Amino acid sequence: MIVWQEIRPRLRRVVAPVAATLVLCYFGYHAIEGNHGLKAWLSLSAEKAKLSEEAALVHGRRDRLEQRVSLMKPDSLDPDMLSEQARAVLGYAHPDEVVIYENRASR
Numbered sequence: 001m002i003v004w005q006e007i008r009p010r011l012r013r014v015v016a017p018v019a020a021t022l023v024l025c026y027f028g029y030h031a032i033e034g035n036h037g038l039k040a041w042l043s044l045s046a047e048k049a050k051l052s053e054e055a056a057l058v059h060g061r062r063d064r065l066e067q068r069v070s071l072m073k074p075d076s077l078d079p080d081m082l083s084e085q086a087r088a089v090l091g092y093a094h095p096d097e098v099v100i101y102e103n104r105a106s107r
Contacts, residue, residue: 068081072085
């Protein structure tokens with residue numbers, strides 16, 4: 001009983017700091033490792049940068065395609081574009097021309 005009377009006041013002084021330390025460790029761990037923590041934020045930032053770069057490439061390709069389509073409109077028909085498309089679709093070429101086929105999927 002005497003031992004308990006000596007331990008009890010010391011225990012009261014230690015419980016609050018230990019509990020506070022445990023709470024801080026818990027929240028600190030989840031601030032770094034949790035679903036909305038620092039690691040998740042860094043991962044999402046890297047994915048966002050990658051997707052932004054991919055979106056820029058897609059927008060550039062779309063702009064090039066829109067430019068080519070605008071050259072084929074009936075009100076502003078470009079003779080060079082018409083000739084190019086007719087040759088590509090029909091497979092025609094002048095006798096003195098060299099034909100080089102290009103893979104359009106890589107554009």
